Amino acid sequence: MSTPTAYDIVIIGAGPAGQKAAIQGAKAGKRVALIERERGIGGSCVYRGTIPSKTLRESALHINRLRRASEAFEFRIKPDAEISALLSRLEEVVQTHDTFMSKQLRRNGISLFHGRARFLNDRTIEMQSVDGARQQFTAEHFVIATGSRPRNPPEFPVDHEHILDSDSLLSMIYLPRSLAIIGGGVIGCEYASIFALLGVQVTLIDRATAPLQFMDQELVAQFVTSFEQRGGQYLGGQTINSMAWDGATQVVTILGDGQIIKSEKLLVALGRQANVEDLNLAAAGLQINAKGSLSVNQYCQTDVPHIYAAGDMVGAPALASKAMEQGRRSVRHALNLPIGDALSTIPLGIYTIPEMASIGMDEKAASERYRNPIVGRAKFEEIARAQISGSSDGLLKMIADPRGERLLGIQIVGESATELIHLGQMALQQGAMIESFIDSVFNFPTYAEAYRVAALDILGQAAKRDTAAAA
Ligand SMILES: Cc1cc2nc3c(=O)[nH]c(=O)nc-3n(C[C@H](O)[C@H](O)[C@H](O)COP(=O)(O)OP(=O)(O)OC[C@H]3O[C@@H](n4cnc5c(N)ncnc54)[C@H](O)[C@@H]3O)c2cc1C
Numbered sequence: 001m002s003t004p005t006a007y008d009i010v011i012i013g014a015g016p017a018g019q020k021a022a023i024q025g026a027k028a029g030k031r032v033a034l035i036e037r038e039r040g041i042g043g044s045c046v047y048r049g050t051i052p053s054k055t056l057r058e059s060a061l062h063i064n065r066l067r068r069a070s071e072a073f074e075f076r077i078k079p080d081a082e083i084s085a086l087l088s089r090l091e092e093v094v095q096t097h098d099t100f101m102s103k104q105l106r107r108n109g110i111s112l113f114h115g116r117a118r119f120l121n122d123r124t125i126e127m128q129s130v131d132g133a134r135q136q137f138t139a140e141h142f143v144i145a146t147g148s149r150p151r152n153p154p155e156f157p158v159d160h161e162h163i164l165d166s167d168s169l170l171s172m173i174y175l176p177r178s179l180a181i182i183g184g185g186v187i188g189c190e191y192a193s194i195f196a197l198l199g200v201q202v203t204l205i206d207r208a209t210a211p212l213q214f215m216d217q218e219l220v221a222q223f224v225t226s227f228e229q230r231g232g233q234y235l236g237g238q239t240i241n242s243m244a245w246d247g248a249t250q251v252v253t254i255l256g257d258g259q260i261i262k263s264e265k266l267l268v269a270l271g272r273q274a275n276v277e278d279l280n281l282a283a284a285g286l287q288i289n290a291k292g293s294l295s296v297n298q299y300c301q302t303d304v305p306h307i308y309a310a311g312d313m314v315g316a317p318a319l320a321s322k323a324m325e326q327g328r329r330s331v332r333h334a335l336n337l338p339i340g341d342a343l344s345t346i347p348l349g350i351y352t353i354p355e356m357a358s359i360g361m362d363e364k365a366a367s368e369r370y371r372n373p374i375v376g377r378a379k380f381e382e383i384a385r386a387q388i389s390g391s392s393d394g395l396l397k398m399i400a401d402p403r404g405e406r407l408l409g410i411q412i413v414g415e416s417a418t419e420l421i422h423l424g425q426m427a428l429q430q431g432a433m434i435e436s437f438i439d440s441v442f443n444f445p446t447y448a449e450a451y452r453v454a455a456l457d458i459l460g461q462a463a464k465r466d467t468a469a470a471a
Contacts, residue, residue, distance in 0.1 A: 004136035011143040015043020017311025018145035021327035026108035059086040060197040119284035141334040148272035148312035162245040176264035184211025188269035193353040196232040209236040216362040219413040274313040300330035349418035357421035360409030376458035384445035391415040398454035404462025
């Protein structure tokens, strides 16, 4: 065994969290080692999550646009269309991303190693390469950014052929005729709406009466309506009695209420579980919590102060954007650099069709905090840009304090929601007043105009309250 190599910071995992942690460390002039067990860099975000699912989504939207443009010709996608054709640009996107990231790591002088890392003690890591060679690293600080994988409880017999998880879903060769999805979280809902738009008969099943319980339920109701208008079915309030491949053509799922759902394929989408097993955390003095991940403080510091953890491995929300920010802030904290409080305003973006996005308080949270917040609404059907593009199933909700003065949050469902939310985010971070949306001139026609319409709605309601109070 060679003597350990000393670094200032050693980071385990080259997904979004690990990459941003590494770049931050190098930019501060530190010697950084980044250890990744896979050949490529980018984590589940690049290979099994964000980029593949959004590439498929783009194909679904593109096909839908073609379908709408050629309604007279009854354009229809082939029933046995190959998934690879629908992911035609994926390899190119992944390759471009990989090349860009590798260059960025090299340019910043980050040492990238490929192998599986585990702690020997709280200051030493051992990495085993695919050829079995072992190498040790010591450091002042460590960042664990090992991400997560699909949570597949044993009662759901995932075989990756008929019963799939989100890692194996896109390895299907052909587009199935029918797909049952267990789990109404982000991944379940995104795939449900994508496959429904591609013409697959989708049944989305969940314990809760409505999906996406953490989102504003008015937005969710609009999503469910759009999904069902496209032929999808949401079955809420359900438990699963059994699920099995019939050995011939279908997966047969028996629900708690006795309903039998038969589908060509089934997706288990029951959340994520942190990758902690390989790390030998006990040797570093660390313990996993009841959720199977590491607990951290607001600076992503674990119970061992020089060991940080960031991204999916510390739990929800499992978002690449959050992972990047946590990677960055963990290293800034380790190096005593100013951090800022951006974590309180992380936006949520859900790439369902239609999209959803959220920042700050929703109506429920605002009602718990203030007795009577004012909620302004702008329906996309009132917005010229949405009328032109034929995508008027959208809504922007602006939440204000009971006087209708200060912005508390924004919730959006509809075309471009995940982009539009950033205008609200900037306003929220600056402590903007509702009037500032009325004093601003927006391009016409734009979706952003919805902000002005919602703000006017708030001012109208505030004026009525004042009149009622004066009477
Ligand atoms: C289907 C799907 C769609 C998604 N869509 C979106 C989206 O639209 N927007 C969004 O923001 N997020 C999305 N996400 C979530 C996003 O992909 C994750 O939040 C993000 O990848 C988490 O980054 P991370 O760095 O924490 O972990 P990961 O990306 O999982 O990276 C962890 C890395 O650590 C490596 N590793 C693990 N153990 C070891 C070890 N012992 N030694 C060395 N290396 C190790 C892994 O190989 C991996 O490369 C989606 C996820 C899925 C599954």
